[in-house]
Amino acid sequence: MNAVSRRASTLPISAVRKLVPYAQKAKARGVRILHLNIGDTDIKTPPVMLARLKTFAENPIGYAASTGVPAFIEALLVYYHRLGYTFLKSENIIATVGGSEAISMAFFATCEIGDEVLVFEPFYSNYQALALLNGVHLVGVPTYISNGFHLPDAKFIEKYLTKKTKAILISNPCNPTGVVYTQREINELVLLAVKRNLFLISDEVYREFIFVDRPHASLFPYMKKYPENMIVVDSLSKRYSLCGARLGVFSTLNESLLTGVTKIAMSRLSGGIIDQAVGAALTDIPEKYLNEVQEEYKKRRDVLYKGLSKIDGVTLSMPEGAFYCMVGLPVKNAEDFCVWLLESFRENNETVMFAPGAGFYNSEGKGVNEVRIAYVLNTDKLKRALEILAHALKAYPGRRKSA
Ligand SMILES: Cc1ncc(COP(=O)(O)O)c(C=O)c1O
Structure with a gap:
């Protein structure tokens, strides 16, 4: 059998899509997932x-x-x-x-x-x-x-x-x-x-x-x-x-x-x-479209920043633009935590999905306890995602001891 090329087999999997198979399995079991892993927004097209x-x-x-x-x-x-x-x-x-x-x-x-x-x-x-x-x-x-x-x-x-x-x-x-x-x-x-x-x-x-x-x-x-x-x-x-x-x-x-x-x-x-x-x-497209979209993302940014700042052990800086932030979590390994969220943690049959942070670095060992969050859901859903995150961090067996 012909082998796949080395470059194809070693190509890194996009950090934003890496955990999709876990999400698919959870969805097949009827779990609702709040997707904050990818910049695929819920805001309507003009x-x-x-x-x-x-x-x-x-x-x-x-x-x-x-x-x-x-x-x-x-x-x-x-x-x-x-x-x-x-x-x-x-x-x-x-x-x-x-x-x-x-x-x-x-x-x-x-x-x-x-x-x-x-x-x-x-x-x-x-x-x-x-x-x-x-x-x-x-x-x-x-x-x-x-x-x-x-x-x-x-x-x-x-x-x-x-x-x-x-x-x-x-x-x-x-x-x-x-x-x-x-x-x-x-x-x-x-x-x-x-x-x-x-x-x-x-x-x-x-x-x-x-x-x-x-x-x-x-x-x-x-x-x-x-x-x-x-x-x-x-x-x-x-x-x-x-x-x-x-x-x-x-x-x-x-x-x-x-x-x-x-x-x-x-x-x-x-x-x-x-x-x-x-x-x-x-x-x-009327000029007000982009103004309104920008206002909406700003509202989401504020909700997310405020909510994350209240969670014990979480580190972040105030995002100035786009609709993402890198967030440090009090866990040993953020990818394991993200997988655990999809495989094991549910609250009212709901969980949340993030992109593991290490995939946003190419220096070995960096971003291991970080996730990237995309604030592409409305503020109600964001608040719910923050609640789930706070509860999940308390329940997670791999929480960092020092935090
Ligand atoms: C910084 C940046 N550049 C480029 C892209 C590519 O976007 P697209 O190929 O959908 O235009 C993205 C998508 O998330 C992005 O975040």
């Missing part, structure tokens, strides 16, 4: 997008242009121009199959096999598998809960650069920590990237979800001055509750990168033409 889906009438349903359906690209341009990035032209943006594909393309287009990309730990767990698929090695630079996971200074970051480093990748606002980097932090990173001739890839899929009193420090304003180095990755998944529509964006002013990414896009023929028809409705 009605204008659903209406567009219902009126989709192309027959046959053909391929889209490899770099995106023109109407979708035009709608994206309108969106970016409204944000003030009026220098962007349609040829600077490529529609991708979710932000995930844009990240994968960025790795492929910026790195040779064996090259390194700096990320700040803890980082979005799927970066790891996407990097490995492209033969890229992620190098984790630590950030700490004590200062809300903000960036270390450039001198510290420079220590992690080697001859093989090709890029720095950030998520801003950050999944999983909820940190929103300041303008000063982004400035420093930009200068470092330019000084060391690196690509800077800014994953801005949570751009609108900011709960602190400062504007988002996007990488777009730096693109004109440093067209060769800057890449922005984007997605409609979270912004418009469109996770299943698979709509993402790769953008840069670097022409050779655009040529390279266009070839990658051609190799998979096209993104989804139905998805992009839905995405093209984004300019018809």
